[in-house]
Amino acid sequence: MASPVGAPRLGSAPRAFRPGVPALDLFPTALWGRTVSRVHSRASTALLDGGDPAGHASLREAIATHVSAARGVHCVPAQVFITGGTQQAIDEVLRLAVRPGDSVWIEDPGYAGARRAVLSARAKPVPVPVDSEGLDVAVGITRAPRARAAVVVPSHQYPLGSTLSLARRMALLQWAKRSRAVIIEDDYDSEFRHRGRPLTALQGLDDWGCVVYVGTFSKSMFPGLRLGFLIAPPAWVDVFAAARSTASAPASSLEQAALAAFLSEGHFARHLRRMRVAYRERGEALLDALRADCAGALTPRPCDTGMQACAALAAPWSDVRVRDEAARLGVEVAALSDYFLGRRRESGLVFGFGCVRPEAFRAGTRLLARALDAARPP
């Protein structure tokens, strides 16, 4: 997931509470560096040449194994296509699945990149509201029953944080089956459930082959890696393979090979386990700090997954104004109203806590309290 609307990011190091940045301070840089070095030192001519436009075979295999075990995804390696990240994956699926003028459901509020991808495919984005059960499928069916595709984040909606309920999952799949639509499941940070086992992916419930699963290593490894993947339904594999056959390799061949080794040697699974613990601690630290410093103004939504949290902002404030005041004081937050495509139904702030060390939360929320004071209407 790229930078959210309104959050500055160019050139500067991540600060509290920039959304979308993982715990880079805990990334095992030295171990990753050794893995990359080893792959380089053994690089064959075929590897330097870049290889398969669908992606490096060993990485496709390692991903298929990982998502089957960790996310309940049903797939074989031939269904896995390596991408340069989530945005590129959604672009590619829409380019193949929709025609200019087709309608595509997108979540509202939601990831700005989904809307950009729909527009870039010259299709028509249809905002479908999200509530505490996730995407409101019934409203989608009312607004655009014949949409050709839906871009959804079932496991941990961005930015609200809700999980798509089982009833809605089944309704969404039924709709897609009936209308032969494609569901693009963006599963960008689902592996970071703070407690218990992560929910199974929507793809695992799909008996009809209408879900394309999209994953990324930007959150689970680091954003600078620019590696992700999509998992095509079996009937679509030939279409994706044909589209790729005239393209260049999707990403650096050496980094693909290094990531495959990192996965298959178990380093990735170990890193995920450590991250889950860290995000639980950091999520709790954020809630504690908000309670201590901003209790009257901000009411956090429940947060049990990932590295972002959303808090409702009390009526007198404008979230855009608070965001701007906070930025002036050196604190980054995103304004919830910037994520709405249709009518702005809620006001709130979106916090990234992934990149913040536990001891730094109070410094951020104290500054935020000052920003709230400054932004309070007379």
Place this chain on the structure above:
Amino acid sequence: MASPVGAPRLGSAPRAFRPGVPALDLFPTALWGRTVSRVHSRASTALLDGGDPAGHASLREAIATHVSAARGVHCVPAQVFITGGTQQAIDEVLRLAVRPGDSVWIEDPGYAGARRAVLSARAKPVPVPVDSEGLDVAVGITRAPRARAAVVVPSHQYPLGSTLSLARRMALLQWAKRSRAVIIEDDYDSEFRHRGRPLTALQGLDDWGCVVYVGTFSKSMFPGLRLGFLIAPPAWVDVFAAARSTASAPASSLEQAALAAFLSEGHFARHLRRMRVAYRERGEALLDALRADCAGALTPRPCDTGMQACAALAAPWSDVRVRDEAARLGVEVAALSDYFLGRRRESGLVFGFGCVRPEAFRAGTRLLARALDAARPP
């Protein structure tokens, strides 16, 4: 430049005479591996986070310095935008510069990726013939005077190998100025002039800011790296920067930083010098081998740049059939007629000699002679 039409490439190691593959046997893998390791071991949080969507600042600076000295390109680092390779660069420029339905000149015969990029921008590709002086600008003006863009390879046309003459360069620039069109200069293998100094880039002659220069490290480093760049005219920098501002970083941040170090420490310039000598030797070895084994059938065109050569095929043969027979015997060549978009005016074979060790040429041409026998019409 991606795989040419008709050449098999998926999964297999490069073989004689696959076009588009550099001398990977001579790439300083260990030195590159050490550079990458050093960058990893010092990686900052900001570097892991991915950084500027325009590309890593140190790489943009190193590229600006390099192309100014080596290619006579006039630019400052802010004009340099890092890309994932040539195809992505052409796609991006066309997306910003043309509207659906606009006409775009492309070289005929030419790089299939240029046509794909034009179609993907929903514009209309207008094939403009190429002869020994390069693109026939007068024909282009007759066919589509109001085209919005032209995609050209002035330094070393692919696949014919011609260089755009000075008179045609001036005519092309005059046309672009008059009609406010954009010239996309694909300079993919210009640095490998076998003798003497490479020709200055077309961009260096452009006083009006109508040329976007596109370069790649796929040939000068290795294809698996997936790093290239575009250089926007000064007046276009804000447009490109705005388009990038909502995107993710264009490629792996660590590999960008490593490449910047490789350039600024002088390794890249040294590698280029060694490659020029190797390509001169390999180009001569190819001509000698063709003269020895295929003299009656194939007449090579002059070849003083790069890692590809084209040879005219005598009348009785079909180049497609020879290509297929050769593939059966284990030799890869491309058929010239596959590169034509309009009428197929010439028959010939396209050879990549970059990836072939000098001692292996005769083995390839002897098999090719057998393929010519097998493909000879009765």
